[in-house]
Amino acid sequence: MNKKEKKQLMDEMSAELSALKKSPLYKYRTENNYLPVVGEGDLSAKIMFIGEAPGRNEAKTGRPFCGSAGKILDELLLATGHKREDVFVTNIVKDRPPENRDPSPEEIKIYGPFLDRQIDLIRPKVIATLGRYSMKYILEKFGLHSELKPISEMHGKYLEAKAPYGKIKIAVLYHPCVAIYNRSKMPDLKKDFKILTKLS
Numbered sequence: 001m002n003k004k005e006k007k008q009l010m011d012e013m014s015a016e017l018s019a020l021k022k023s024p025l026y027k028y029r030t031e032n033n034y035l036p037v038v039g040e041g042d043l044s045a046k047i048m049f050i051g052e053a054p055g056r057n058e059a060k061t062g063r064p065f066c067g068s069a070g071k072i073l074d075e076l077l078l079a080t081g082h083k084r085e086d087v088f089v090t091n092i093v094k095d096r097p098p099e100n101r102d103p104s105p106e107e108i109k110i111y112g113p114f115l116d117r118q119i120d121l122i123r124p125k126v127i128a129t130l131g132r133y134s135m136k137y138i139l140e141k142f143g144l145h146s147e148l149k150p151i152s153e154m155h156g157k158y159l160e161a162k163a164p165y166g167k168i169k170i171a172v173l174y175h176p177c178v179a180i181y182n183r184s185k186m187p188d189l190k191k192d193f194k195i196l197t198k199l200s
């Protein structure tokens, strides 16, 4: 599939998400003039980052990781030698949950298939999960349930998996939010992100 076709499919997904009335987050989005956050970046990226759900800045602009967590993500990316435009960044849940609460199982069930379609379209060689929700969703999706442990034991590691389009690596990373209120975590996060330099 060429980039134009991929872009068209992504635009179609955007339109579907805008009209997703069955989502429990639809009403909250429209009442607040928020936007769904589909994802952003290279549609043929080798690395795909998957966060949790958009925050306020993201829902206002329709762009993933554009607030304080995004600044940290950019800093971490820089340490790995990658630029934002060379990777693809998205979330499991595409609408902002009220008060930035954790996504519910129902929301993950509704938005998960959109993420699945994005993975099939981009065909990344490396999927980098940001935080425990993303780690759980991706490990389960690729049949690695038995490998699941608390993120405190998994972070900084990678697992091999089989996607329909070939072998992939799943890099398990802490969510960049961890460093928003605790900058002293930054060296640990940078160390974990360095595995991406090795994998890509």
Ligand code: URA
Binding pocket: 051, 052, 053, 054, 055, 058, 063, 064, 065, 066, 069, 070, 091
């Ligand atoms: N946190 C996330 O998980 N995703 C975003 O897009 C922003 C903050």
